Amino acid sequence: MKRFLVILAAVVFVPILATAMVDLAPAPLDLRPQVAANLAVSGVSHQVTAVLLNYRGYDTLLEIGVLLLALFGVLAATPAHRDIAPARAELIQSTLTRLAVPLMILVAGYLLWAGAFRPGGAFQAGAVLGAAAVLAHLVGLVPGWQHPGLWLRLGLVMGFVVFLAVAAATLGQGALLEYPPPLAGTLIVVIEAALTLSLGLCLSGLFLFLSRGEGVES
């Protein structure tokens, strides 16, 4: 009975949604002109990066906070670890990974820099770093992580702390996260670099802390 009701409601909802989307009037508030007009003083020259790190930098600050929270949750939900031998991998996988991982680190560095001019930026670079770590773990190059030590904790928290420090500094002088225009580019690069490192560690941790949980045998 419940199944039938839910499916019926969903099936009825879809054409309503489709007609609503097709008949929507153009949005009354279009921010594109403002984004383009202020691009010169925002410190970067790509619109999406400017939105993410300057106009709506507050959202990005909270985003990295949410990621750290998820990592804490994963750490809390993973029980005490045992010593597990790293996975053995085939020769082909292993060789390809050894070739790919340094290249991926290089790509992450490029994405971080290119974020100012093209699609890219801290989150994309951090995601590539996280993927590189997971790939290396799958072929046994990187063992699963245990309880985080001091360096790992510092690295994880550093991105959030740097961003928070910049936000506090700008709060002291005016609005939250309102970079002074001559410093905007530099501040954005510094924040993005710290964010990339933290994000790479956080995303890898989301997988690698789990992998040492209850008995992932090789």
Next chain:
Amino acid sequence: MGVCGVLLLRHLLRRILAFNLMGSGAFLVLVGLAQRDDIANPVPQAMVLTGIVVAVAATALALALARRYHHLSGRSSLPEGGDD
């Protein structure tokens, strides 16, 4: 379809997949609606980028919890409450 999956499927892993399906659909609608017969609009694109990252984090947490539940109880779906 994603909403159906979240509500009706009992296997926990499939529920998480359905949740992700729902989220991806919502993101697509957001970005597509913002750009209708026009040039790309960066503001909702940035919002959706943030949304994708948060969805990834939430999925990781959900998977960790599902794994822990499976380890503790040996089951892969929550006990049904005897509803019809």
